[in-house]
Amino acid sequence: MALALLASLPAWIGNSYYVNIASQVLLYAVFALGLNVIVGYAGLVSLGHAGLFGIAAYSGAILINGGYGHFLGIVGALAVTLGASALFAVLALRGTGLGFVMITVALGQIVWGVAYRWISLTNGDNGVSIASRPAPFGLSLVDADPFYWATLVVFLVALAAIAVFVASPFGASLRGARDQPRRMNALGYNVWLIRFLAFLFSGLWSGVAGLLFLYYNQFVSPQTVALTASAEVLLMVISGGTATLLGPIAGALLVVVMKNVASAYIERWNFVLGAIFVAIVIFMPEGLVPGSLRLWRWGVRRWRQRLAGPVAMAAVPPGSGGGQ
Amino acid sequence: MNLWLLAANSIAFGGLLFLLSAGFALIFGLMRIPNLTHGSLFMLGAYFGVSLMAWGLGFWAAALVGGVGVAVLGGLIERLLLRRLPGAELAQVLVTLGLSFMIADTCLMQWGGDPISIETPAALRGASHVAGVAFPTYRLGVIVIAVTFATALWAMLERTRLGAMIRAGVDDPMMARAAGIRVPLLFTVVFCLGSGLAGFAGVIGGPILSVYPGLDQDMLPLALVVVILGGSGSLVGSFVGSFVVGVLYNFGQALLPELAYVVLFLPMLLVLVVRPAGLFGRPSP
Amino acid sequence: MRALEVSGLQKAFGGLHVTREVNLSVDPGERRLIIGPNGAGKTTLFNLITGELRPDAGSICLFGQEIVRVPSRRRAHLGLARTYQIITLFQNETLLHNVMLSLLGLSGLRWNPFRRFARQAGLIEAGRAALSRVGLLDMADRPLSDTSYGERRRVEIAMGLAQNPKVLLLDEPFAGLSLEERRDVQGLLASIPRDVTIVMIEHDMDVALEFAERITVLHFGEVMVEGSRAEVVAHPKTREIYLGE
Numbered sequence: 001m002a003l004a005l006l007a008s009l010p011a012w013i014g015n016s017y018y019v020n021i022a023s024q025v026l027l028y029a030v031f032a033l034g035l036n037v038i039v040g041y042a043g044l045v046s047l048g049h050a051g052l053f054g055i056a057a058y059s060g061a062i063l064i065n066g067g068y069g070h071f072l073g074i075v076g077a078l079a080v081t082l083g084a085s086a087l088f089a090v091l092a093l094r095g096t097g098l099g100f101v102m103i104t105v106a107l108g109q110i111v112w113g114v115a116y117r118w119i120s121l122t123n124g125d126n127g128v129s130i131a132s133r134p135a136p137f138g139l140s141l142v143d144a145d146p147f148y149w150a151t152l153v154v155f156l157v158a159l160a161a162i163a164v165f166v167a168s169p170f171g172a173s174l175r176g177a178r179d180q181p182r183r184m185n186a187l188g189y190n191v192w193l194i195r196f197l198a199f200l201f202s203g204l205w206s207g208v209a210g211l212l213f214l215y216y217n218q219f220v221s222p223q224t225v226a227l228t229a230s231a232e233v234l235l236m237v238i239s240g241g242t243a244t245l246l247g248p249i250a251g252a253l254l255v256v257v258m259k260n261v262a263s264a265y266i267e268r269w270n271f272v273l274g275a276i277f278v279a280i281v282i283f284m285p286e287g288l289v290p291g292s293l294r295l296w297r298w299g300v301r302r303w304r305q306r307l308a309g310p311v312a313m314a315a316v317p318p319g320s321g322g323g324q
Numbered sequence: 325m326n327l328w329l330l331a332a333n334s335i336a337f338g339g340l341l342f343l344l345s346a347g348f349a350l351i352f353g354l355m356r357i358p359n360l361t362h363g364s365l366f367m368l369g370a371y372f373g374v375s376l377m378a379w380g381l382g383f384w385a386a387a388l389v390g391g392v393g394v395a396v397l398g399g400l401i402e403r404l405l406l407r408r409l410p411g412a413e414l415a416q417v418l419v420t421l422g423l424s425f426m427i428a429d430t431c432l433m434q435w436g437g438d439p440i441s442i443e444t445p446a447a448l449r450g451a452s453h454v455a456g457v458a459f460p461t462y463r464l465g466v467i468v469i470a471v472t473f474a475t476a477l478w479a480m481l482e483r484t485r486l487g488a489m490i491r492a493g494v495d496d497p498m499m500a501r502a503a504g505i506r507v508p509l510l511f512t513v514v515f516c517l518g519s520g521l522a523g524f525a526g527v528i529g530g531p532i533l534s535v536y537p538g539l540d541q542d543m544l545p546l547a548l549v550v551v552i553l554g555g556s557g558s559l560v561g562s563f564v565g566s567f568v569v570g571v572l573y574n575f576g577q578a579l580l581p582e583l584a585y586v587v588l589f590l591p592m593l594l595v596l597v598v599r600p601a602g603l604f605g606r607p608s609p
Numbered sequence: 610m611r612a613l614e615v616s617g618l619q620k621a622f623g624g625l626h627v628t629r630e631v632n633l634s635v636d637p638g639e640r641r642l643i644i645g646p647n648g649a650g651k652t653t654l655f656n657l658i659t660g661e662l663r664p665d666a667g668s669i670c671l672f673g674q675e676i677v678r679v680p681s682r683r684r685a686h687l688g689l690a691r692t693y694q695i696i697t698l699f700q701n702e703t704l705l706h707n708v709m710l711s712l713l714g715l716s717g718l719r720w721n722p723f724r725r726f727a728r729q730a731g732l733i734e735a736g737r738a739a740l741s742r743v744g745l746l747d748m749a750d751r752p753l754s755d756t757s758y759g760e761r762r763r764v765e766i767a768m769g770l771a772q773n774p775k776v777l778l779l780d781e782p783f784a785g786l787s788l789e790e791r792r793d794v795q796g797l798l799a800s801i802p803r804d805v806t807i808v809m810i811e812h813d814m815d816v817a818l819e820f821a822e823r824i825t826v827l828h829f830g831e832v833m834v835e836g837s838r839a840e841v842v843a844h845p846k847t848r849e850i851y852l853g854e
Contacts, residue, residue, distance in 0.1 A: 097413055101413075102548055109589070117585060169713055169724060179699050186661060186681055235418075268433065270428060274429065277422025
């Protein structure tokens, strides 16, 4: 049913502005789902994933502008992203915990530095544009609706792939390595390799999302790979709830909608973003999806207790209780 | 560009980085807090300096007052937010990151989007001749300030009771606690000190870097590189690391402008691969 | 051939020599007890044997094969399993999931990213068998966080046994157990077949002495006394170390 709802979304939204926002939500959901593999299931917080997202977008743009066409552009960009993910992983996995975070920040900043300064390759601050969106099987993706459907297909593939991945024996190994790395080693697992492979998988989906971003905007600039971008997608994962499938999607919805709505009414999006970060960490550290579930269950229990009978109610002074 | 001048600029920039990253290294080493607001505190210090000087304070007074102002803010951040999250590294990363966005946006709102330069104090304008080569006097001054602070910090860490407590906390937090050191108070003191140094550095750096939105994002990775190179919690490591980064950054900008960031980060990556604890950090057992 | 042969093993942390010069030979099928006061280096010895720590010097042979340079995870595949003194189980998972992870560690399936872990009939069956050996089959689907301390100790042992090891290292399996639970675990250990060699660290002398055939007394990282139950108990050095005489 959710699927039918998602597929028919453009029909009942009508307005292409909102369809585009829906596409943005989906593409960022792919990104957040990919990041969640490493943040949630591997327990390694990366603040450099916008680097991978950006590497995919930039290499796609450069290949397409180099005349290689969309197919080779996409394949090439994903190959480059996987290579970069491998390099990131080898370096970042030298540390765990804080070390890992710091190294990913540094790696992300290198990518940003290259995007910003290596002007002959990346056109610096001006960014790189591409002329067209691809037309798979002869279907043009120029308009908002078909682009939305294409993004939806990619999103569903990503969701299914990640769902299978986390429920697999390898997924169980990954979660084990997150919770008890030493023990997992003693049980015969190669914890380093498990994390390395998970990073590649995470990088791959970040790259896919990066390409969606490139096609959505037909443009990529250093802003795409800035620390703020890494932080935004991390916020999606954390706010929605790490190590859940639904969490990153909810987080992407929240952040994209907030960003578009907030930027329409208030100029201070970054301030709001920062404040949400702080508030979530302090008040709902487990994320919105698990947090809301907890509140919901608590609410239902309270409700049931109130309905449980007049005996319990009798102790409550009139006017203070009841089912509002 | 003149090679001597480039070298002098590198060293001056290294001195500035030391003021910035010494606090970062202490906070990271002692409290295990990856303080991602550190770049923002530097920028905030610089903006405080701008406003204080606009109200008629002299440069040095503005630097001191700005530093103290940032130190107080740092203390508040530690007391009100970070204290609620002991040991929760991910939460600390997120809160400090969130705060850095809020600070950056507030600065943008308060001081606008254009770069603001801070005037060089009159006494240090112009050039000095050292061994027949002309250097900008102010940069020499920054080197002197950095060396003075390094010496003072070193003496504080090695010679005073507070320093002994901080060292004990860096070496073994559990033992320090068991030995009756009031670690929570120590944390606040160190956080204030580190923040204050960053704020002070922001004003001192003003005449060289000027102040602009995004200064925080430019400085934070540099502090990160210094600490990764030098090792967390190591003053000597920060000192050496700062000058290495200063040289790499300036020479990289001048000689290979397109790849300046690669030149800057490559040595850090090499150090990580060869010696993950940093050049001067102690490897954990 | 010895099941486990440790010779000249040394390990220092900074200036602190935790393991000075340990020699240990354990025959196949033997029940060996390692005792010693706190800080004698017992758990460190286990960490060295399993490869969680790298020794400064010395050799470790498992059934004649030198393993001192073999990484920890490979040693598990060679038939070495251990339990931990401080319980290191997977808190949020069920008992069955815990034991299945132990089984998965030695299975090629652990790299498979396509199948459903929760539907692996082979692993489930073996996991349930391991839980049934420790008497926890009826709790298989309970999350570990819902179990008592004594039950967790048994899960630890189930995870060790599930790997079907040749040599099983037990680090204080009786620690923190009630009298009744001790008896349960004692019976459980007695039921382990003789093709498993067991080395156990234990403080509780009553249960431990009954279990072991040979006893090694470790003190300040060195083997002080070794011998049969009677020999060790009668040895003056044992009394010196334990009774402070």
